[in-house]
Amino acid sequence: LLLRDRLKQKSKLPLPPGPKKYPFIGNMLSIPQTLEWETYARWGRECSDIIYLEGPGLSLIVLNSVKSVTDLLGERSAIYSSRPRATMVNEFMGLSWLMSSLPYGKLWMERRRIFHQRFHPSDSAVYRPRQLAHVHKMLLQLVETPQEFMDHIKYMNGGLTLSLAYGIRVLPKNDPFITLSERVSESLQSLLGNPRTFLADSIPLFSYILEYLAGANRMATERRLLAARLRDAPFAAAQKDIADGVATPSFVSRCLENLVEWEGDDKSGYEIIKDTAGVFFLAGSGSTSAALYTIILALLQFSDVQAKAQKELDEVVGRDRLPDLCDEASLPYLSAVIKEAFRQEQFFFSHALPVAPIALPHSLTREDEYEGYRIPAHSIVIGNAWAMLHNEADYPNPELFRPERFLKGGKLDNDVRDPIALSFGFGRRACPGSHIALSTVWLTTASILSAFTITKPVDNDGKVIEPSMEYLSAVTSQPLPFKCDISPRHPGVKGLIRAAIDSDGDGEGMPT
Numbered sequence: 354l355l356l357r358d359r360l361k362q363k364s365k366l367p368l369p370p371g372p373k374k375y376p377f378i379g380n381m382l383s384i385p386q387t388l389e390w391e392t393y394a395r396w397g398r399e400c401s402d403i404i405y406l407e408g409p410g411l412s413l414i415v416l417n418s419v420k421s422v423t424d425l426l427g428e429r430s431a432i433y434s435s436r437p438r439a440t441m442v443n444e445f446m447g448l449s450w451l452m453s454s455l456p457y458g459k460l461w462m463e464r465r466r467i468f469h470q471r472f473h474p475s476d477s478a479v480y481r482p483r484q485l486a487h488v489h490k491m492l493l494q495l496v497e498t499p500q501e502f503m504d505h506i507k508y509m510n511g512g513l514t515l516s517l518a519y520g521i522r523v524l525p526k527n528d529p530f531i532t533l534s535e536r537v538s539e540s541l542q543s544l545l546g547n548p549r550t551f552l553a554d555s556i557p558l559f560s561y562i563l564e565y566l567a568g569a570n571r572m573a574t575e576r577r578l579l580a581a582r583l584r585d586a587p588f589a590a591a592q593k594d595i596a597d598g599v600a601t602p603s604f605v606s607r608c609l610e611n612l613v614e615w616e617g618d619d620k621s622g623y624e625i626i627k628d629t630a631g632v633f634f635l636a637g638s639g640s641t642s643a644a645l646y647t648i649i650l651a652l653l654q655f656s657d658v659q660a661k662a663q664k665e666l667d668e669v670v671g672r673d674r675l676p677d678l679c680d681e682a683s684l685p686y687l688s689a690v691i692k693e694a695f696r697q698e699q700f701f702f703s704h705a706l707p708v709a710p711i712a713l714p715h716s717l718t719r720e721d722e723y724e725g726y727r728i729p730a731h732s733i734v735i736g737n738a739w740a741m742l743h744n745e746a747d748y749p750n751p752e753l754f755r756p757e758r759f760l761k762g763g764k765l766d767n768d769v770r771d772p773i774a775l776s777f778g779f780g781r782r783a784c785p786g787s788h789i790a791l792s793t794v795w796l797t798t799a800s801i802l803s804a805f806t807i808t809k810p811v812d813n814d815g816k817v818i819e820p821s822m823e824y825l826s827a828v829t830s831q832p833l834p835f836k837c838d839i840s841p842r843h844p845g846v847k848g849l850i851r852a853a854i855d856s857d858g859d860g861e862g863m864p865t
């Protein structure tokens with residue numbers, strides 16, 4: 354098969370450089386087991402920003418620079434936008450319906466199109482009231498049980514995505530849908546972002562064996578049932594609310610109203626809506642919480658940054674109200690803090706994992722040529738965001754947490770490369786929910802900073818408890834649970850939050 358592939362190749366150009374290969378096994382022994390983005394970045398510095406690794410039936414291309422990512426995953430996205438086959442995810446976990454796993458083609462396009470139609474960045478009026486309502490409820494929980502801040506943030510994002518996707522109102526505690534998405538997400542975490550997940554698929558025989566094993570494996574059966582429940586149960590609940598006339602507007606309700614406009618039969622329309630709502634719910638909550646945990650950790654570590662952001666908030670927003678999304682343009686320092694947290698997430702915690710250090714792997718549908726190199730068809734292509742956010746030329750002294758690097762004359766400096774543009778993936782597969790994620794992250798950070806002070810706790814002996822700074826290694830990585838004290842900045846905080854909650858209703862046009 355390898356010989357056949359070699360004979361089929363059209364171009365005689367050399368492959369991109371990479372580490373030393375051995376006969377038959379290629380680079381199998383040198384593909385890093387952990388922190389692969391650091392090793393890829395080092396290889397990039399040592400030989401070329403585009404790196405090639407191979408194993409039996411496997412071609413892996415790593416792009417370490419903004420230029421190569423823009424040229425290939427951006428400009429040539431018509432051929433660089435598929436996903437590698439992932440038997441482990443599709444068969445073992447029953448997640449072949451997930452938009453993020455689908456190969457480039459009709460099924461993916463249908464789902465991606467309705468996602469954009471119903472959650473267009475210009476439609477912020479659809480989701481803004483609910484963002485406000487969920488953030489304000491979370492602030493009240495922070496007043497009451499600040500030590501559970503990680504749970505409150507997780508619950509807020511789960512509740513917001515459930516509400517936007519299905520119009521479902523989350524239960525005050527232990528909501529079964531949120532628990533379900535957490536369970537599926539936990540199993541998926543360690544698989545999806547890791548290129549080794551796709552190794553088994555490089556040899557057809559292995560993937561057939563895996564498929565067979567998945568059919569017979571008890572754990573795989575349980576995971577598949579969970580994934581099916583995640584796709585079906587909230588959708589069925591939304592349909593019931595619509596039938597009972599108690600539904601609040603949501604992605605599902607708006608799509609079902611327009612089902613008649615769908616091309617194809619009703620059944621395929623239902624499947625597309627169900628799949629897209631499911632990926633919205635699963636992909637939307639965990640990653641946004643992960644970003645917020647990191648921002649809180651950064652504010653905890655850098656108290657001077659926290660104080661400066663609070664001073665700016667006091668000057669612009671004052672203490673008589675809570676921040677709103679329309680304040681964003683007047684708060685450049687806060688925006689710079691969030692940008693630096695996204696960048697630093699990829700750097701400062703260098704032995705920790707950023708939200709998406711190498712995005713998700715893309716796959717190339719036909720052979721290509723770039724800068725004198727041949728890129729084999731079906732290569733797995735990784736955009737190494739971590740390497741780009743380490744780049745000294747763009748971010749001098751990248752090891753320092755310095756929001757000021759994004760500011761000039763008190764305003765955001767548009768000449769500095771925006772780390773956010775590198776944090777949500779590339780080309781046609783770039784994250785379609787980034788605008789919702791970013792506005793939620795901004796509003797939550799601004800509201801927490803305006804209402805609370807975050808400090809390191811002190812133990813019984815009066816010793817400051819430092820956060821471990823350890824991260825969970827996964828596709829959307831996040832800090833391991835850490836402790837901090839979150840206390841109201843002034844006596845009026847609780848009253849302000851209650852007033853905001855009363856004026857929000859539930860963000861769905863109903864009183865709470």
Ligand code: HEM
Nearest residue numbers: 453636637640641644709712713777778779782784786790
């Ligand atoms: C801070 C939060 C988030 C981060 C850092 C993030 C990051 C990413 C990245 C890196 C990708 C892979 C892009 C690529 O393949 O090049 C992705 C894909 C995706 N994200 Fe996000 N994301 C976040 C929040 C969200 C939210 C809130 C939603 C939904 C509302 C969402 C929905 C998706 C979907 C559906 C895909 C798959 C796209 C496809 O394969 O076509 N994400 N995200």
